[in-house]
Amino acid sequence: xxxxxxxxxxxxxxxxxxxxxxxxxxxxxxxxxxxxxxxxxxxxxxxxxxxxxxxxxxxxxxxxxxxxxxxxxxxxxxxxxxxxxxxxxxxxxxxxxxxxxxxxxxxxxxxxxxxxxxxxxxxxxxxxxxxxxxxxxxxxxxxxxxxxxxxxxxxxxxxxxxxxxxxxxxxxxxxxxxxxxxxxxxxxxxxxxxxxxxxxxxxxxxxxxxxxxxxxxxxxxxxxxxxxxxxxxxxxxxxxxxxxxxxxxxxxxxxxxxxxxxxxxxxxxxxxxxxxxxxxxxxxxxxxxxxxxxxxxxxxxxxxxxxxxxxxxxxxxxxxxxxxxxxxxxxxxxxxxxxxxxxxxxxxxxxxxx
Amino acid sequence: xxxxxxxxxxxxxxxxxxxxxxxxxxxxxxxxxxxxxxxxxxxxxxxxxxxxxxxxxxxxxxxxxxxxxxxxxxxxxxxxxxxxxxxxxxxxxxxxxxxxxxxxxxxxxxxxxxxxxxxxxxxxxxxxxxxxxxxxxxxxxxxxxxxxxxxxxxxxxxxxxxxxxxxxxxxxxxxxxxxxxxxxxxxxxxxxxxxxxxxxxxxxxxxxxxxxxxxxxxxxxxxxxxxxxxxxxxxxxxxxxxxxxxxxxxxxxxxxxxxxxxxxxxxxxxxxxxxxxxxxxxxxxxxxxxxxxxxxxxxxxxxxxxxxxxxxxxxxxxxxxxxxxxxxxxxxxxxxxxxxxxxxxxxxxxxxxxxxxxxxxxxxxxxxxxxxxxxxxxxxxxxxxxxxxxxxxxxxxxxxxxxxxxxxxxxxxxxxxxxxxxxxxxxxxxxxxxxxxxxxxxxxxxxxxxxxxxxxxxxxxxxxxxxxxxxxxxxxxxxxxxxxxxxxxxxxxxxxxxxxxxxxxxxxxxxxxxxxxxxxxxxxxxxxxxxxxxxxxxxxxxxxxxxxxxxxxxxxxxxxxxxx
Numbered sequence: 001x002x003x004x005x006x007x008x009x010x011x012x013x014x015x016x017x018x019x020x021x022x023x024x025x026x027x028x029x030x031x032x033x034x035x036x037x038x039x040x041x042x043x044x045x046x047x048x049x050x051x052x053x054x055x056x057x058x059x060x061x062x063x064x065x066x067x068x069x070x071x072x073x074x075x076x077x078x079x080x081x082x083x084x085x086x087x088x089x090x091x092x093x094x095x096x097x098x099x100x101x102x103x104x105x106x107x108x109x110x111x112x113x114x115x116x117x118x119x120x121x122x123x124x125x126x127x128x129x130x131x132x133x134x135x136x137x138x139x140x141x142x143x144x145x146x147x148x149x150x151x152x153x154x155x156x157x158x159x160x161x162x163x164x165x166x167x168x169x170x171x172x173x174x175x176x177x178x179x180x181x182x183x184x185x186x187x188x189x190x191x192x193x194x195x196x197x198x199x200x201x202x203x204x205x206x207x208x209x210x211x212x213x214x215x216x217x218x219x220x221x222x223x224x225x226x227x228x229x230x231x232x233x234x235x236x237x238x239x240x241x242x243x244x245x246x247x248x249x250x251x252x253x254x255x256x257x258x259x260x261x262x263x264x265x266x267x268x269x270x271x272x273x274x275x276x277x278x279x280x281x282x283x284x285x286x287x288x289x290x291x292x293x294x295x296x297x298x299x300x301x302x303x304x305x306x307x308x309x310x311x312x313x314x315x316x317x318x319x320x321x322x323x324x325x326x327x328x329x330x331x332x333x334x335x336x337x338x339x340x341x342x343x344x345x346x347x348x349x350x351x352x353x354x
Numbered sequence: 355x356x357x358x359x360x361x362x363x364x365x366x367x368x369x370x371x372x373x374x375x376x377x378x379x380x381x382x383x384x385x386x387x388x389x390x391x392x393x394x395x396x397x398x399x400x401x402x403x404x405x406x407x408x409x410x411x412x413x414x415x416x417x418x419x420x421x422x423x424x425x426x427x428x429x430x431x432x433x434x435x436x437x438x439x440x441x442x443x444x445x446x447x448x449x450x451x452x453x454x455x456x457x458x459x460x461x462x463x464x465x466x467x468x469x470x471x472x473x474x475x476x477x478x479x480x481x482x483x484x485x486x487x488x489x490x491x492x493x494x495x496x497x498x499x500x501x502x503x504x505x506x507x508x509x510x511x512x513x514x515x516x517x518x519x520x521x522x523x524x525x526x527x528x529x530x531x532x533x534x535x536x537x538x539x540x541x542x543x544x545x546x547x548x549x550x551x552x553x554x555x556x557x558x559x560x561x562x563x564x565x566x567x568x569x570x571x572x573x574x575x576x577x578x579x580x581x582x583x584x585x586x587x588x589x590x591x592x593x594x595x596x597x598x599x600x601x602x603x604x605x606x607x608x609x610x611x612x613x614x615x616x617x618x619x620x621x622x623x624x625x626x627x628x629x630x631x632x633x634x635x636x637x638x639x640x641x642x643x644x645x646x647x648x649x650x651x652x653x654x655x656x657x658x659x660x661x662x663x664x665x666x667x668x669x670x671x672x673x674x675x676x677x678x679x680x681x682x683x684x685x686x687x688x689x690x691x692x693x694x695x696x697x698x699x700x701x702x703x704x705x706x707x708x709x710x711x712x713x714x715x716x717x718x719x720x721x722x723x724x725x726x727x728x729x730x731x732x733x734x735x736x737x738x739x740x741x742x743x744x745x746x747x748x749x750x751x752x753x754x755x756x757x758x759x760x761x762x763x764x765x766x767x768x769x770x771x772x773x774x775x776x777x778x779x780x781x782x783x784x785x786x787x788x789x790x791x792x793x794x795x796x797x798x799x800x801x802x803x804x805x806x807x808x809x810x811x812x813x814x815x816x817x818x819x820x821x822x823x824x825x826x827x828x829x830x831x832x833x834x835x836x837x838x839x840x841x842x843x844x845x846x847x848x849x850x851x852x853x854x855x856x857x858x859x860x861x862x863x864x865x866x867x868x869x870x871x872x873x874x875x876x877x878x879x880x881x882x883x884x885x886x887x888x889x890x891x892x893x894x895x896x897x898x899x900x901x902x903x904x905x906x907x908x909x910x911x912x913x914x915x916x917x918x
Contacts, residue, residue: 012712043811084709095642100647112692188516227747234424
């Protein structure tokens, strides 16, 4: 009997120690990246745009309520376990047999209901606030179309087509200039998620969804496709480039230009237009008007290739054209079986597409 | 596990040669043997799908890892999820129900013994078919292998244009078969519970385990048709030129999501309510008190069942529903938290004032209570629609549902194993190995899944086969992967314990825990006819009445039936 009692005490101490150690190790570690101001980290708790900001405020309230519930209930549990643990001599008799209590049951039904009521009020207010926002006249309108596994980005009013990097202007203090984004899909379901700017919204084929962002700080914001969409779901990255209004205007003007026709790369140009590249890619102002792959008119203005799978450097461009599978397994871009010389020429041509 | 089933069969069957045993295995209609076969088969798949999870964790341990090819990784998480839900969760629950419900209600077998065997074999056939996809699914040009569309198989990724070969067909057909198995098994449990209770066992005298099994099996009958119908529609799309989900011809991708989650959300409760069932038996016995608020527990379970059919679209908050739709499903989802909370409070009320024996089943129950509390609270966070817009399809969700299904359900099932193993085998599981199992598994569980909450908050989406450096995910993923190893070793301890204790465990006797429900009134293992004479009960705790004639429950129940 003694042995048994000893074991229980040891067990209890171990349990408590474990709980404490757990809180220290697992929970304290990520506090800095989640709540701190670490570079490159996309924590939903340090947003830099509406509506992510509003979501954060609601989330912190919910977190606080849930945290309080946890502390109370877990505290009661620990107290009950320690206070009513088995002791020497307990075998002699059973504890008082209590079958229940209507008053207590009522209390712990009503209390959660009240909490739920509060949560419902704040939740529905935030839902309506975010979802029913109307676009002001100054808003920028973009359309993002999901493809396996890249993002087509269009600005119908500005006549711009690009890919994988969404440029938007900042919202100045005085003039609110949010970007409203129409979401569509060309094949399967995807989801647009840039945690620092907004919650995610799905891109569903045969359907048009709408979301909006209103970032205030210039910078590059990273995001992912958040709905499983096939082999390269992991390599379907988004970059949102937030620019001050004048920089954004400059970018718009640059993008509206037709493709530059350089003389230095005539060989590569010939190769490009002689192979099937043109069936899938558009280069505005030329015969290349394909719709299946990303628009290449201003390819060099983008920082990554293949939706973030590789940096946009001549070397990775060369590797990508020679064998897309070597950078992105499963990519739908075919290997055109070009010779090394042809690859070099095409790369030289593509590099003129500034 | 096979050896366990065979050994058990030998106790009751006359023939002992291998052929006799195998024949008995395939021909048996005994609810206890089928129950153990269900559980044994499910445990095999637990190991298989668990090893797939370990492989997934190894791939994610470091950024830009190349251990698994993307296609292999995608198959692994699809097979892991599908197998864990349909080949582990559902059959273990069917097994527990099969084994325990007749014993607890004092009857000799299920209402339809042969239907019972049919259900089991349908499940086995479906399960083998799912894994056979690795060999059978490749089609033209080598497309297709094991399913790789995720366990909820969103359209139109499952259409012929995007899922070539036969992987999706295997996914559909194998689940249709296991669904048939689950449905007939559910019908059987419901019929047994409603018609075969021993004398004196009114509905409100049934053990809570039986009540919750009754509710969960009703839910199976109501929820599975939605999945089966959707799967058949998908088959029509794939082979008969239908366009239900074929968006290229005007079909609806969202329709699939509705169909799936009308099944899928009740399914979550179908899985967790049997966990509640185990807890509601074990906690009272090891606290030495009756369950606190029995009628409220029954009511709360029923409420959960009803509400859970009205919350499905909280899986679809990001799909672009109207603000009214989003609000409705946020409200219903939060409401389901209320009866769930009531249950946690009632278990707490049971512990409070008791004399808690920290034996293995109870230790796992306590683990459940803490972990399920966290799981419930993260569930509330996910119900807050705008919060969900950030968290949905991130690792936070992965952490949440693994907290529910591992931290909750699996802990309850572990508790159940340690509690009822002596009844089924006649020997106790080893305490020391059990403690190793508990500590290794618990440490591993928290390393893996606590960290996932944070990687989700840091923007890590689920189902990605790799990730880049620089977004704060590296350390969290590494810790998570180390945790997976701990869990695997923990489960190994359990496996060794189960096999070793078959022959070397301490002899249990009929009633090793000094418990109160009818299954402890017969021998361990029970004879093929369960009870020599049909028992008669007068209260919810018949064995308490027997052991405490001076203070029987029926006195209280008859006197104060209005009181409670």
